Every structure is written in C-alpha cells, then in structure tokens.
Amino acid sequence: MKNIIVKDKEFKLLLSEAEIKRSIKNIADKINKDLEGKKPLFLAVLNGSFMFAADLMKNITIPCEICFVKLTSYQGMQSGGKVKEVFGLSEHFDGRTVVIVEDIIDSGCTMQQLLETLSSRNPGEIRIATLLLKPESLQCDLKLDYVAFEIPNDFVVGYGMDYDGYGRNFGEVYTLVK
Numbered sequence: 001m002k003n004i005i006v007k008d009k010e011f012k013l014l015l016s017e018a019e020i021k022r023s024i025k026n027i028a029d030k031i032n033k034d035l036e037g038k039k040p041l042f043l044a045v046l047n048g049s050f051m052f053a054a055d056l057m058k059n060i061t062i063p064c065e066i067c068f069v070k071l072t073s074y075q076g077m078q079s080g081g082k083v084k085e086v087f088g089l090s091e092h093f094d095g096r097t098v099v100i101v102e103d104i105i106d107s108g109c110t111m112q113q114l115l116e117t118l119s120s121r122n123p124g125e126i127r128i129a130t131l132l133l134k135p136e137s138l139q140c141d142l143k144l145d146y147v148a149f150e151i152p153n154d155f156v157v158g159y160g161m162d163y164d165g166y167g168r169n170f171g172e173v174y175t176l177v178k
Contacts, residue, residue: 028059
C-alpha cells in the first residue's frame with residue numbers, strides 16, 4: 001500500500017487491517033476465557049480507542065457492559081505530560097471487574113492517572129487492554145494484561161489515532177516517515 005499524507009506529514013503502513021483484526025480476535029478470546037462469569041465493565045478511553053473498542057466488543061461473547069471516558073495528554077505529535085479528564089465516569093465500579101480499553105500506551109502517564117482515579121471507586125479488579133504499546137517510551141510501572149502489538153517509539157496514526165485530529169479514519173496503523 002502506498003504512503004499517506006496527514007496534514008503536512010507523510011506516513012507509511014505499519015499494521016494492516018487484517019493483522020489488527022486477527023490480533024484483536026486473539027485478545028477477545030483471552031478475555032472471554034479469563035473473565036467468564038465476571039460480567040466485566042469495559043471502559044474505553046476516547047477518542048483514540050473508539051475503533052479498537054468497537055472491534056474488540058464485536059468479539060466479546062461473555063455478558064458485559066461498556067462505558068467511555070475521555071482523557072487527553074497529546075498535543076500535536078508530543079505527549080503533553082499533563083493529563084486532564086475531559087468528561088468522566090458516572091458508572092458504579094464497586095466490586096466490578098473493569099477492563100480499560102486503550103489505543104496506545106506510550107509513557108503510561110495517562111493510564112497511571114486513570115488507574116488512580118478508578119482505584120478510588122473500589123473496583124474488584126482492573127485489567128488493561130491496549131492495541132499498541134511502546135515499551136521504549138514507558139515511564140510508569142504498569143501491569144498490562146492484553147497487548148495486541150508492541151511497536152517502536154515512532155509517531156503513529158490511523159485506526160483511531162490521530163495527528164492534530166486527522167487520520168483517525170484509516171483502518172490501518174501508519175508510522176511517520178522521517
């Protein structure tokens with residue numbers, strides 16, 4: 001497939017739609033087995049995880065619920081370092097198994113803040129499912145339960161992830177051409 005242009009940057013294919021769907025199916029199969037009988041609450045982190053969450057939920061066969069939270073730490077192509085909750089949590093988490101659904105874990109700061117926020121709501125357990133992980137960028141000690149792909153420390157777009165709001169609509173993941 002040819003390279004794409006998003007705003008003023010060129011990106012090349014990193015993960016095809018077929019690879020992504022196959023990996024999500026594998027994660028869903030593990031979740032279905034691991035959480036059978038627990039009726040988990042999936043908590044999708046917007047905006048980036050919307051495609052991952054939708055495709056993951058299509059493969060979840062156990063009774064469950066889904067809700068959404070919007071947190072942000074990126075500005076342009078850089079992690080802002082400061083995480084702010086744009087709109088939050090209204091569900092009850094007491095004793096529940098919560099599966100956080102994230103598009104990408106870079107530094108881990110966003111996830112760490114979300115875990116702190118959730119822990120005050122007394123969940124029974126928290127698991128983390130992420131489409132992408134950048135191990136070289138990780139700055140926080142996180143237990144990640146379900147990781148679809150480990151990728152290099154490159155800027156990516158597509159499959160819900162963006163560059164200044166653009167590029168989320170692609171069904172594949174693309175990496176910045178340097």
